[in-house]
Amino acid sequence: MNTYNAIIEPASLSHKVYRADEVRRHEPGAASAAGLSMYELMERAGHAAFRQLLASFAPCKRILVLCGHGNNGGDGFVLARLAREAGLEVTLIAVGDHHKYSADTRQAEQKWRASGTDPETWPVSLVGYDVIVDALLGNGIKGEVRAPYEDVIGALNQQPTPVLSIDLPSGMNADTGSPCGVAVNATATITFVGIKAGLVTGKGKQHSGRLHFSALGIAEAFDRLATPVALRVRGSELSPFPPRHCDSHKGDHGHLLCIGGNQGMSGAIRLTADAALRSGAGLVKVLCHPDSHALVASGRPELMVSADTEKLGALLEWASCIVVGPGLGLDKWAESLFNHVLKFQQQASKSILIDADGLTLLARKKNVSLSENTVLTPHSGEAARLTDMTNGQIQADRYAAASELVNRYQCTIVLKGAGTLIESTRQCYVLEDGNPGMASGGMGDLLSGLIGGLMAQGTNAENAALAGACVHGRAGDLCAEKNGQRGMIASDLLPYIRQLVNC
Known part of the structure; x- marks a missing residue:
């Protein structure tokens, strides 16, 4: 498996994630290269949004369209016109200063007026509609949302009618996903030309709802001009794991050593070891506290479990990969083991994954040198400790946090959470898979064993x-599809892990 590539490199623009200024800078050139004016591109955006409205919310008869004074509002004017031409009952509310309309937005507004109705003005009731279209603020918002937009968004978030946001939920920072004071909670979002980074991780996933994408017919030109900040990936796009040779034996498929399981914390390291076995690791050993030995070994005879710390040196030499941290604790026993492992890894440069309490112990050290075959798997709280930031700062810009961790430790980072980020010194990825049901104890321990098991096998x-x-x-996700999200526990995933590594 030492030549295994996890993902077939995606060619589609729908896999690529961009900063907002990258989209703004290259969108005109891409449109021009495709023979389109910017107004024609606005018309295409309005058509794409209207098609998505019908696809996501049919049957709908009464719609309310909220248009701001930017180009995002122009998209809304186009959608409203198309909806009325299609026989829908449409109310359009113009919010903000119409004197600030761009030439393209003004042209879209004039076509709406020419079709028979002037825009109404805020405030209005939001009750009585099948769908509300959010075309208030685009991706160029700077600073906090101000009135009247703040009032409109606040009212919008308090009513139950489904909302379709155009390009991104109004008030959301396009690069980070964080609300600029307040942001629309959309049921669905359709974004254009390039997927904005904030839509796919952190709070942005919650604000965006179901995310849809249209390149508006300029994908080829835009792809040549713009540089993505990350790639979106999903499990269904994994390259198949290579078949095993018929004459292979257990020693050919990796030796993984899992270190953790202090007093009262046996479950964490057991989940790690179980996931490693289900990943296909040939041999898995666990070094844990003597009080945890029986619990870790119980019911899993395939695991080799030791509580003899005097054998740590030999175990480290035996391992092809080391996972340290799940259930490790922070006492003297834990700190002694962690220091020994870290010193060994710096000398031997073996593959290592550090998680959980191991990350807390790592954060206490200054100027630590880690090799590139190291993986750190922090959640936002652990990332905060590793970077001397607050949890809020990590969540406010997860891309910046992951990059800071990579720059500091020069290894691969898995920043867990909604829209998990996987970043190395080479590339950043955003994970599409996962669901809120996985926010339960032990899921991170399972992930550590899974990654560690793959590294032990040579990846x-x-x-x-x-x-x-x-x-x-x-x-x-497969577990949730079968049994629902609520009540999901980490060990529920083990059968699906085995299924997926055999696809």
Whole structure:
């Protein structure tokens, strides 16, 4: 497996994620290269949004369209005109200063007026509609949302009618997904030309609802001009794991050593070891606290479990990969083991994954040198400790946080959460798979064992982290499809993990 590539490199623009200024800078050139004016591109956006409205919310008869004074509002004027031409009952509310309309937005507004009705003005009731279209603010918002937009968005978020946001939910930072004071909670969002980075991770996933994409027919030209900040990936796009040779034996498929399981925390390291076995690792050993030995070993005879820390040196030499941290604790026993492992890894440069308490212990150290075959798997709280930031700062810009961790530790980072980020010194990925049901104890321990098991089998750190995260997220989704999200526990995913690594 040492040549395994986790993802077949995606060619589609729908896999690529861009900063907002990258889209703004290259959209006109791409449109020009495709023989389109910017107004013609606006017409295409309005058509795409109207098609999505019908696809997502049919049957709908009464719609309310909220248009701001930017080009996002121009898209809304086009959609409203098309909806009325199609026989829908349409109310259009113009919000903001009409003197600030661009030439393209003004042209779209004039075509709406020519079709028979002037825009209404805020405030109005939001009750009595089948769908509300949010075309208030685009991706160029700077600073906090101000009145009257703040009032409109606040009212919009308090009513139950489904909302379709055009390009991105109004008030959301296009690059980070964080609300600029307040942001629309959309039922669905259709974004154009390039997928904005904030739509696919952190709070942006919640605000966006179901995400749809249209390149508006300029994909080829835009793809040549613009540089993505990340690639979107999903488990269904994993390259198949290579078949095993018929004459292989257990020693050919990796030796994984899992270190953790302090007093009262046996479950974490057991989940890690179980996931490693289900990933296909040939041999898995666990070094845990003596009080945890029986619980870790119980019911899993395939695991080799030791509580003898005097054998740590020999175990480290035996391993092809080391996972340290799940249930490790922070006492002297834990700190001694962690320091020994870190010193060994710096000398031997073996593959290692650090998670959970191991990350807390790592954060206490200054100027630590880690090799590129290291994977760190923090959630936002652990990332905050590793970067001397707050949890809020991490969540406010997850891309910046992941990059800071990569720059600091020069290894592969898996920043867990909604829209998990996998970033190495080479590339950043955003995971599409996963669901809120996975927000339960032990899921991270499972992920550590899965990635560690793949590294033990010879997959490099970046590809193991990417494949492991994809399998983990997809396993959670398959589990949720069968039994629902609520009540999902980590061990529920083990059968699906085995299924997916055999696809």
